[in-house]
Amino acid sequence: MSQPDLNKVKTYLLGLQQSIAGALEQEEDTLKFTIDAWTREQGGGGRSCILQNGTTFESAGINFSHVFGSGLPASATAHRPELAGRSFQAMGVSLVIHPNNPYVPTSHANVRFFIAEKPGEEPVWWFGGGYDLTPYYAFEEDVIHWHQTAKQACAPFGADVYARYKKWCDEYFHLKHRNEPRGVGGLFFDDLNEWGFDKSFGFMQSVGDHYLKAYIPIVQKRKDIAYGERERDFQLYRRGRYVEFNLVYDRGTLFGLQSGGRTESILMSMPPLVKWRYNWQPEAGTPEAELYEKYLIKREW
Amino acid sequence: MSQPDLNKVKTYLLGLQQSIAGALEQEEDTLKFTIDAWTREQGGGGRSCILQNGTTFESAGINFSHVFGSGLPASATAHRPELAGRSFQAMGVSLVIHPNNPYVPTSHANVRFFIAEKPGEEPVWWFGGGYDLTPYYAFEEDVIHWHQTAKQACAPFGADVYARYKKWCDEYFHLKHRNEPRGVGGLFFDDLNEWGFDKSFGFMQSVGDHYLKAYIPIVQKRKDIAYGERERDFQLYRRGRYVEFNLVYDRGTLFGLQSGGRTESILMSMPPLVKWRYNWQPEAGTPEAELYEKYLIKREW
Numbered sequence: 001m002s003q004p005d006l007n008k009v010k011t012y013l014l015g016l017q018q019s020i021a022g023a024l025e026q027e028e029d030t031l032k033f034t035i036d037a038w039t040r041e042q043g044g045g046g047r048s049c050i051l052q053n054g055t056t057f058e059s060a061g062i063n064f065s066h067v068f069g070s071g072l073p074a075s076a077t078a079h080r081p082e083l084a085g086r087s088f089q090a091m092g093v094s095l096v097i098h099p100n101n102p103y104v105p106t107s108h109a110n111v112r113f114f115i116a117e118k119p120g121e122e123p124v125w126w127f128g129g130g131y132d133l134t135p136y137y138a139f140e141e142d143v144i145h146w147h148q149t150a151k152q153a154c155a156p157f158g159a160d161v162y163a164r165y166k167k168w169c170d171e172y173f174h175l176k177h178r179n180e181p182r183g184v185g186g187l188f189f190d191d192l193n194e195w196g197f198d199k200s201f202g203f204m205q206s207v208g209d210h211y212l213k214a215y216i217p218i219v220q221k222r223k224d225i226a227y228g229e230r231e232r233d234f235q236l237y238r239r240g241r242y243v244e245f246n247l248v249y250d251r252g253t254l255f256g257l258q259s260g261g262r263t264e265s266i267l268m269s270m271p272p273l274v275k276w277r278y279n280w281q282p283e284a285g286t287p288e289a290e291l292y293e294k295y296l297i298k299r300e301w
Numbered sequence: 302m303s304q305p306d307l308n309k310v311k312t313y314l315l316g317l318q319q320s321i322a323g324a325l326e327q328e329e330d331t332l333k334f335t336i337d338a339w340t341r342e343q344g345g346g347g348r349s350c351i352l353q354n355g356t357t358f359e360s361a362g363i364n365f366s367h368v369f370g371s372g373l374p375a376s377a378t379a380h381r382p383e384l385a386g387r388s389f390q391a392m393g394v395s396l397v398i399h400p401n402n403p404y405v406p407t408s409h410a411n412v413r414f415f416i417a418e419k420p421g422e423e424p425v426w427w428f429g430g431g432y433d434l435t436p437y438y439a440f441e442e443d444v445i446h447w448h449q450t451a452k453q454a455c456a457p458f459g460a461d462v463y464a465r466y467k468k469w470c471d472e473y474f475h476l477k478h479r480n481e482p483r484g485v486g487g488l489f490f491d492d493l494n495e496w497g498f499d500k501s502f503g504f505m506q507s508v509g510d511h512y513l514k515a516y517i518p519i520v521q522k523r524k525d526i527a528y529g530e531r532e533r534d535f536q537l538y539r540r541g542r543y544v545e546f547n548l549v550y551d552r553g554t555l556f557g558l559q560s561g562g563r564t565e566s567i568l569m570s571m572p573p574l575v576k577w578r579y580n581w582q583p584e585a586g587t588p589e590a591e592l593y594e595k596y597l598i599k600r601e602w
Contacts, residue, residue, distance in 0.1 A: 036580070048579075050579045050580075052578060052579060059578075059579070061579065176558075176559070177558040177559070177562075177564045177567075178564055236574075240571065243544060243548070243575075244548060244568075247544070247545060247548035247549050248548050248549075248555070248558060254549070257477075257478040257549060258477070258478070261478075263478045263479055264579055264580040266478075267545075267577065268579050270541065270577035271577065272576060272577055272578060273537075273574070273575070273576055274544075274574070274575045274576075274577075275573060275574055275575075276568065276571035276572065276573055276575075277353065277360075277573060278349075278351045278353060278360070278362065278565055278569050279337070279351075279565040
């Protein structure tokens with residue numbers, strides 16, 4: 001079985017961060033990402049790329065981190081007691097994009113690598129990641145394109161890969177307290193090592209590389225659609241669901257906040273402006289109702 | 302030891318909800334609370350009083366609930382295994398007020414009663430509750446008034462009661478991931494039964510009754526102070542901390558969301574409009590910096 005090569009993973013991740021930042025800047029008039037390098041007291045650090053108040057993107061955050069420690073925290077090993085006490089390294093790229101235009105969906109992507117080591121024993125490692133889309137006013141052709149691109153990312157790795165990780169994504173990005181999906185899904189995978197290092201790493205790269213192919217065409221198609229107060233209001237209201245998911249359920253967010261991660265890098269996923277209102281429901285027959293009826297349901301694309 | 306009287310508690314709680322709603326309406330031009338009664342599938346229900354887009358209050362939610370079930374969920378008995386499998390009843394009033402004017406603080410209050418029963422055994426019951434204040438632009442005299450009123454609420458029950466529950470409040474309303482208090486605190490108590498039913502119930506009533514005495518004078522003094530974009534912006538930014546606390550840490554919120562509570566009543570604590578921005582810090586010497594330096598610190602009032 002091929003051995004894990006951390007340098008190759010790190011090089012890929014830093015390159016991915018840069019290429020995504022570059023592609024998003026192409027959709028802006030003049031604004032560029034600012035870059036914050038940071039270190040973590042307990043070991044490691046990261047590089048956060050942030051863009052705020054752009055012409056296309058109200059906020060875009062792309063975070064690279066590489067953290068390590070001498071003993072895995074208990075919360076990380078509850079389901080894998082065999083890893084307790086091992087030294088670990090985790091590296092990944094995580095991004096959340098909140099566009100200005102309510103016709104452009106919010107998107108999220110993450111790819112990550114984890115390794116737990118112990119002298120004299122084989123290292124335990126795995127890959128995880130995925131990407132998912134959260135539209136406000138959705139276009140069927142966009143969602144089909146998003147999922148077809150996800151399918152292409154998976155195709156070289158096995159006939160059932162897309163279906164399996166599409167399902168996992170639907171299950172993961174679900175707001176239990178509202179019995180509502182966060183959006184229209186995409187891919188989610190974790191604990192991937194069964195293919196050996198080279199193929200697993202290849203799959204993570206395929207997911208990373210397909211994100212821009214999935215998202216940028218949607219941005220380009222929809223970013224200049226005219227909208228008014230009504231659409232903006234609905235977008236801000238729906239962003240509340242994004243906050244609810246990330247703060248109540250998202251494992252990465254909660255693990256980061258509770259384990260001394262860099263708060264500002266973790267919470268760059270928060271939307272810049274959000275509304276809540278009590279017991280609101282869209283009126284039947286409106287474009288807002290269509291989101292719930294046609295898109296926030298179990299559906300194959 | 303005096304026996305618990307659930308009807309007396311319920312009558313008090315419903316009256317408290319009504320008197321708080323009435324007092325808040327006095328600060329509005331014409332707007333009144335709307336009332337939603339709801340039932341809970343697994344047993345019980347509640348009554349939510351909601352006011353939105355008022356002249357003084359951007360949102361105010363006062364929720365009464367009385368829920369019961371045949372077996373306490375595991376999550377509620379993790380620390381008290383002796384209660385597992387008992388039938389239970391929980392009733393309480395919980396409120397969160399988000400004013401328009403950034404010079405008027407957000408406030409929260411909660412009083413609650415819990416009883417777990419088993420045929421042939423003594424019931425296990427306790428009271429909990431408290432109130433806390435979250436200013437944006439704080440006035441020292443207001444915070445002193447708030448805490449002095451809390452002290453008065455506690456005084457008849459013992460010399461050390463205020464100090465104990467003030468400390469518990471500081472510890473509870475703390476955002477660990479920012480190492481920052483949510484606000485300037487107040488009172489927090491839980492598991493209170495050591496005084497017997499009558500005195501414990503009397504204390505809960507005293508806390509409930511002192512909330513308006515603590516909050517309304519502050520509202521009246523500050524609600525007409527002129528403010529602009531800058532103050533509004535800071536208020537919306539700071540409201541993000543309120544969301545973070547409630548969704549990441551607040552036991553009542555998380556228990557409610559995870560146990561099939563009524564989502565819209567639980568999340569009426571969410572501010573109507575909220576901002577996040579990456580890595581923002583107030584400039585030294587500004588009124589915004591003063592909040593962090595003088596108020597969001599460990600302090601006695």
